[in-house]
Amino acid sequence: MVEQVRRFNRVVTQRVGALNDRFLARDRPLAEARVLWEIGPEGCEVRALRSRLDLDPGHASRLLRSLEDDGLVEIDAAGGDRRARMVRLTPAGLAERAELDRRSDELAESFLVPLSRDRRRRLVDAMRELERLVAAAMVEIRPIDPTHPDARLCIRSYFAELDRRSETGFDPDAGVSAEPHELTPPAGLMLVAYLRSEPVGCGAVKHHGDAPSEIKRMWVTETMRGLGIGGRLLAELEAEALRHGARATRLDTNRNLTEAIAMYQAAGYVEVPRFSDEPFADHWFERSLR
Amino acid sequence: MVEQVRRFNRVVTQRVGALNDRFLARDRPLAEARVLWEIGPEGCEVRALRSRLDLDPGHASRLLRSLEDDGLVEIDAAGGDRRARMVRLTPAGLAERAELDRRSDELAESFLVPLSRDRRRRLVDAMRELERLVAAAMVEIRPIDPTHPDARLCIRSYFAELDRRSETGFDPDAGVSAEPHELTPPAGLMLVAYLRSEPVGCGAVKHHGDAPSEIKRMWVTETMRGLGIGGRLLAELEAEALRHGARATRLDTNRNLTEAIAMYQAAGYVEVPRFSDEPFADHWFERSLR
DNA sequence: AACGCTAGTTGACTAAAGTCAAAGAATGGA
């Protein structure tokens, strides 16, 4: 296995990566081309740019100055915060970015052209599979304060999905509570799954002394499902429950959340009688931890 | 499709490539690390190194000097040509390269670790598939003089395989001739398939005026079979036969070469009665070109 | 008002990568 990964890294990554760079940088330093690309058609804040590309403030400042001198970007004050700056592409900058887009397409085509119809299909399928699995391998799970913006974002997405997928709609204020202080140590714990500093999933646990801990707020963004992220969140929450003295974990869920139900069952949860008065739930699950 | 390839290039190539580089370069400039790696345990000629890494002569010279000063390589005269130099790794250089090997393994592991058993399997399968297809897309087909070393190498490999796979053994001197002058324009044509300047397959055509041209020396290296390279060689040879006024192409083959037979049939060849006195052949195929 | 903090700019560097031309030694034909 390791041997195959190494071969892949060598054959595909190296060559394609080099090509990619050469296609991207026209007669411009690569770093500038990357910045130009990353700004995007909408513009973005300088600090966001810096953190996304992991640039030194000095370096970033000079790169932007240089793009500005070439007439490709304009830098003006961001909204609220008068320390921060906003970069936007000028029409010339947009044209340049479109050109990068075009070359990027051209490069992609160059992968496909020499292959038969059937092999193109296979190439694209393998790329999709690999992209997803590599992304999954890059996901990191970290504890978070439930009031943190990233946590709030996840919870909002979770509620929105519940509301969309259930016949009755979802009311976050009804049913069993899971207030921030209940999901903060020592009362409980909340986790967020990050993919390159983007939150892509969450989960929380609420302890009840000796009684089974409750799993709450399990959610993974739609594009990242089926990659084991839910299972990893669950496993870490269970470990936390165990550390806290719980003998089991429990959760409830709605009948429409079929992937979630399948995931719980695969993780060893078994259906038990209703144990909460959550009006939104149709199924109750429990798993023994020892 | 193009969109998926672009996503792949962005997500996988860029990140993995960057990681790769950081793992490779220890506290050494990346270019030096690459040279150290590329020299290989056997050593190699400086000019080969230069062309493989596409380095400027001056740059290459200085990189090697620097590695020599660190005691990692020795440079002495190559065999025959006294202008050329040979680089070899010293024991220290070999140790350093082994360390790069180790880190490369570690990097490969880091892809696999966060994934479940099943997903690792899928990751590795997708990588294998992709590596092969990308390699296939990089193959270039070029005409060649049948006396060129690359052509000779292919023909030798071809003969060796015939000998190995037939019950009777194979005698290149028996049967229908295909001497170099018969495979050189205007009498015929020989093609070699190159993957990064490595010959990985060949094929030739021998014209007979109005009569069907004969396809000879069709061979693809074992690791690159099933990727459409044989089909591409065949198509170019047929186009050449057509340009030369032939109405059809013919070929004979041994019953043990099952992949080849399948490939000919997929390319539109139909079995015809014996048309040559090639003692080694069991099947005769023909395809009409118009 | 004072304090610690964040966002960005600027100056002064260094290291790495890469380019170009000149030149010496050796080679391979015409």
Next chain:
DNA sequence: TCCATTCTTTGACTTTAGTCAACTAGCGTT
């Protein structure tokens, strides 16, 4: 034998990337 060509080295650059510290301006809290 001559001549164009190849392999390599060397000197003299330039460009790119990146680092570090000092500094200004603005924010938020106490």
